[in-house]
Amino acid sequence: MxxxxxxxxxxxxxxxxxxxxxxxxxxxxxxxxxxxxxxxxxxxxxxxxxxxxxxxxxxxxxxxxxxxxxxxxxxxxxxxxxxxxxxxxxxxxxxxxxxxxxxxxxxxxxxxxxxxxxxxxxxxxxxxxxxxxxxxxxVTGPGGDGPVVVGIDDSPVSDVAIAEAFRQASVRNTKLVAVHTWAPLDVDALHGYGVAPDEIERVSQEAVEAIAERLAGHHADFPDVVVERVVVPEEPAKAILDTAGEDAQLIVVGSRGRGGFTGLLLGSTSQKLLHQSPVPVLVVRD
Known part of the structure; x- marks a missing residue:
């Protein structure tokens, strides 16, 4: 078994x-x-x-x-x-x-x-x-009875994380919150560099559409899962942690492994989540 x-x-x-x-x-x-x-x-x-x-x-x-x-x-x-x-x-x-x-x-x-x-x-x-x-x-913390939160980007390992996150949300009978960050700068910093609010909104909307397309294929396999999309101009780990809070049941993140027992094998986002998350973190590999 x-x-x-x-x-x-x-x-x-x-x-x-x-x-x-x-x-x-x-x-x-x-x-x-x-x-x-x-x-x-x-x-x-x-x-x-x-x-x-x-x-x-x-x-x-x-x-x-x-x-x-x-x-x-x-x-x-x-x-x-x-x-x-x-x-x-x-x-x-x-x-x-x-x-x-x-x-x-x-x-x-x-x-x-x-x-x-x-x-x-x-x-x-x-x-x-x-x-x-x-x-x-x-298990970095007890977690709550809230959603499953997944961090996604445009990498192949992200598809593995998305698939696992959908499965987890389904077996836990909860919604899935997909978090995507499109810039490691906050809005104020972008304004300070002369990026207008309407340009920020345009880029954000494009990111929302891209994420919706990325999620669509997986959603077809788990039609029972309600999906919420969060797209923000923020550092990835912070955005995921802020979204999860202490209520999320689980955070799912992908990791690009290179094998062996030397070198850095977890990305900076995964590392930060493992050290700072108040809820359990599930790491999946490509």
Whole structure:
């Protein structure tokens, strides 16, 4: 059975991810796969250090406890949901990316999942979102019962994000708000450069028409979804965040991945959303 994968470590952030994922699994008719990842190896800062076996056992036990607690949380949200649990040893991001290849999505919180309990070694969620070839949801906040918000532009990955956003709006029985920004300057700045208000209105209307055409093909596949278009001369991440507020159920954004484990693999808009959004963010790849 298809399943949504959740990385858990006993943190509040991971618990929030479990709650979101359990609800999403019910909506999508799939199971839930909970995994606790632990790493008892030493870092490059302490080469040759031998970790006592009792410490290794304690770390493994903590991972198992976290998974069992997460399963109880998931059952509270969805008592009849099929749930599988496991623990795995290794680098958290790499393990989750490997296990995520056989799942419909990966869901993560924004903290935790470091190599040693209580030690934050970097953003696993950002790394997974950057390198996964599937859907990744980073639960940056609880969200509300409002719309699904998608950021769109004229790139190919935008079509992938639009399709996923329509699907999410349909399964969540809510409207879709499509946000497009046509200039990274605000209106006052444009006026200051001698751009007349009627010219701003003309460009904005052209953008509205272009977005309507881009959405039309997807709307035909989800006729039940009500679509609202927001076109503003604003920096993309700010426009999306302002539109979503704290009421949106989900923000959907596309990401252009290049593969590998080096370099910047998330665009600036995706990065800002993952760090600033008060609602869950779903990253899809082209």
């Amino acid at each position: 298809s399943a949504i994968l959740v990385g858990v470590d006993g943190s509040d952030a991971a618990t929030a991810a479990v709650r979101f994922a359990a609800d999403a699994a019910v909506r999508e008719g799939v199971g839930l796969k909970l995994v606790g990842v632990y790493d008892a190896s030493t870092s490059n800062y302490a080469p040759g250090l031998i970790i006592p076996q009792e410490v290794v056992d304690a770390i493994r036990q903590d991972a198992g406890d976290a998974v069992r607690a997460a399963a109880e949380v998931a059952k509270e949200v969805a008592p009849d949901l099929p749930i599988s649990t496991s623990i795995a040893e290794g680098d958290a991001a790499r393990v989750l990316l490997e296990l995520g290849k056989d799942t419909t999505a990966i869901v993560l919180g924004t903290r935790g999942l470091g190599s040693v309990k209580g030690l934050f070694l970097g953003s696993v969620s950002t790394t997974v979102a950057a390198h996964s070839h599937g859907r990744v949801v980073v």
